[in-house]
Amino acid sequence: MNNTKERLLEVEQLDVHLGSLRSRRQIITNASFSLRLGESVGLIGESGSGKSTIARTLLGLVKPSHGQITFDGQRLSGFSVKEWNIFRRKGSLQYVFQDPLRSLDPELTLGRSLAEPLHIQGRFSRKEIRRKTEELAIDVNLAPELLDRYPAELSGGQRQRVAVARGLILEPKLLILDEPVSALDSANRVQVLQLLEKLRQRGISLLFISHDLGSVAGMTDRTLVLYRGDLVEQGTTREVINSPQHPYTKLLIGSAPTLAAVALDRKERDALRQELAAF
Numbered sequence: 001m002n003n004t005k006e007r008l009l010e011v012e013q014l015d016v017h018l019g020s021l022r023s024r025r026q027i028i029t030n031a032s033f034s035l036r037l038g039e040s041v042g043l044i045g046e047s048g049s050g051k052s053t054i055a056r057t058l059l060g061l062v063k064p065s066h067g068q069i070t071f072d073g074q075r076l077s078g079f080s081v082k083e084w085n086i087f088r089r090k091g092s093l094q095y096v097f098q099d100p101l102r103s104l105d106p107e108l109t110l111g112r113s114l115a116e117p118l119h120i121q122g123r124f125s126r127k128e129i130r131r132k133t134e135e136l137a138i139d140v141n142l143a144p145e146l147l148d149r150y151p152a153e154l155s156g157g158q159r160q161r162v163a164v165a166r167g168l169i170l171e172p173k174l175l176i177l178d179e180p181v182s183a184l185d186s187a188n189r190v191q192v193l194q195l196l197e198k199l200r201q202r203g204i205s206l207l208f209i210s211h212d213l214g215s216v217a218g219m220t221d222r223t224l225v226l227y228r229g230d231l232v233e234q235g236t237t238r239e240v241i242n243s244p245q246h247p248y249t250k251l252l253i254g255s256a257p258t259l260a261a262v263a264l265d266r267k268e269r270d271a272l273r274q275e276l277a278a279f
């Protein structure tokens, strides 16, 4: 699997600065990582560490100040506005928001929301679009009748599955999922995780963004750990969990109840916090 040809996404030495001219500050420093076709990767970090900034940069919503991003053989970091528009319409890189209500227009039925990217592409007839949306609804385990409802009329888990479906309608190569289950109760969480596992088995590349290593560890082949804008650790999820190298990763694992097998005691956590304070 170490073949460059299989690389879908390659991020090299990425720097991102944000803010107005006076208060401009560096948010991401020298981040390099890659994601192979069919791979599922977790990008883990605490609130404010820069996870969304990396995602927004991949989507062309933020311009990097340095570095290169290559996706599916295309150099995104050099794209003009026109090239971004063409790229987005194709839909091979999709993003699912943490809050499904942000992915779905409250005034559109779910069927219309799902169909919208296909209407914009203009490649399919109305009948084909209806067929595709119904097939997709069934695929994400939603009764097709729900397509005539509005987002507010669904449960949180159903809404999140529609948001994932909207991300899938253009058959993307990579789906970025921002905290896909953190706002859900445990029953809904299980349903959404089952759906994501199905996608993973089908070979869609997934980038999970989360503050909680434990909630996505079971879904990811590799894990990237972001701390204050620095990618401080990356490896297979098993390696990262079993032999974390950076104090922040050790603390993350030691504080995650679902990773209790390698949990730290309070003294060890305090020692790591002290070590981290020196960074």
Ligand SMILES: Nc1ncnc2c1ncn2[C@@H]1O[C@H](COP(=O)(O)OP(=O)(O)OP(=O)(O)O)[C@@H](O)[C@H]1O
Pocket: 018, 019, 020, 027, 045, 046, 047, 048, 049, 050, 051, 052, 053, 054, 211
């Ligand atoms: N438009 C902006 N201008 C200036 N600073 C910003 C801007 N957007 C984000 N930031 C800052 O960049 C840092 C990283 O934010 P980001 O939203 O990427 O973090 P995150 O890891 O996704 O956090 P969360 O998990 O809370 O969503 C934060 O300190 C944030 O305040």
